[in-house]
Amino acid sequence: MRTTVGIVGAGPAGLLLARLLHLAGVDCVVLEARDRAYAEARQRAGMLEQSTVDVLRACGAGARLDREGLFHDGIEIRFDGRSHRVDLAAHTGGRQATIYAQTEIVKDLVALQLKDGPPLLFEAQALAVERADTARPAVRYFHEGAEHLLECDYVAGCDGSYGVTRRALPAAGTRVYEHVYPYSWLGVLADVPPTHDELVYAAHERGFALYSMRTPAVSRLYLQVPAGTDPADWPDERIWDELAARYATADGPPLRRGPIMSRSLTPMRTRVTEPMRHGRVLLAGDAAHIVPPTGAKGLNGAVADAVTLAEALALWHRTGGERLLDVYSDTCLHRVRQAVRFSRDLTELLHTGPDRDGSAHRSRTARLRRLLASPGAVAALAHEYTGLWSAWCPAAPAGDGGG
Ligand code: PHB
DSSP states (O other), rough: OOOOOOOOOOOOHHHHHHHHHHTTTEEEEEESOHHHHHHOOOOOEEEEOOHHHHHHHHOOOOHHHHHEEEEEEEEEEETEEEEEEEEEEHHHHHHHHHEEEHHHHHHHHHHHHHSSOOOOEEEEEEEEESSSSSSOOEEEEEEEEEHHHHOEEEEEEEETOOSGGGSSSSSOOEEEEEEEEEEEEEEEEEEOOSSSSEEEEEEEEEEEEEEEEEEEEEEEEEEEEEOOOGGGGGGGHHHHHHHHHHHOSSSSSSOOOOOEEEEEEEEEEEEEEEESTTTTTOOGGGTTOOOSSOOHHHHHHHHHHHHHHHHHHHHHHHOOOHHHHHHHHHHHHHHHHHHHHHHHHHHHHHHHOOOSSHHHHHHHHHHHHHHOOOOHHHHHHHHHHHOOSGOOOOOOOOOOOOO
């Protein structure tokens, strides 16, 4: 099989890239190792920056998002038994934080692509990228009992942090920055309407907790736990009691409790691969960079990469010019480093580390108090929370009827 852009991975980065290339008239093929049901059920963070919402609308994937997304003007930060609201919209000229799960974005993009888009092959497992530094790279993959070769002009590696495309980058000349935190998030989906209208970030001495949601009927909650924790050690009762302890305020409503439908552990780590390109292989999303989930920059970063890459490939396709492809890695990494810094700062501000006498917690709450008392610092937080990449975001592509 031959195509212009071979896309490995049908997560948000790969599917959005395929959609944008299709709208720009560039041929592509998407290979996804898992089956459709699995790809559509991968649970990840579900908070969209304003620019991510704008791009999904502009490419025709905004209809259900507009109907079912939960649009938030603010967030709450809770510590020492008190809640403090950060008015995101007021500080950013109306930018919101939107709750719409990754699973739903993937479903919408898959449906669009299967309807009128480029080929999307499920259960097509990429085995290796070959000839990465020639003008004719290829992806070797396994599908329907046999090996095949997808020959391309460019390969887009959108296959996540464990994918094969990053292996096409030579060790010499590639730098990998990595940091692993000693704690993880225990994430649960609970069959109960959210207690709060907005997201609540709680910095408690016992550890961090995050109150989020998926729909008006389903809550999404996270608890900081030690790395390596077995979710099976956390029965429903223990989870609710721990959440209640970390969220306790003098006057707030008690947490609504309900059956927990799923629980999983998210390790906290940062990993950035530089550059994000080797020859004609370009990485996007988790394949290139992982940040801890605090602040939900992972999915938004994947979307920003896909937009940047689609623009660069579309220019090359139209004119033969490689100017934007040549700066693709630097353009993305400029933003990625901001995401790394933001995610690290927010993580360290809200989580507990080793703290023998409580002084680390007191110094964290002093920092939080200082931040919330400073209009400039609150405005900066609101800007970074609702959109790190708008300043670098090229004009949203013209849609074909969406939005
Ligand atoms: C989520 O809803 O999964 C979520 C929201 C905000 C975050 C992280 C995760 O900062």
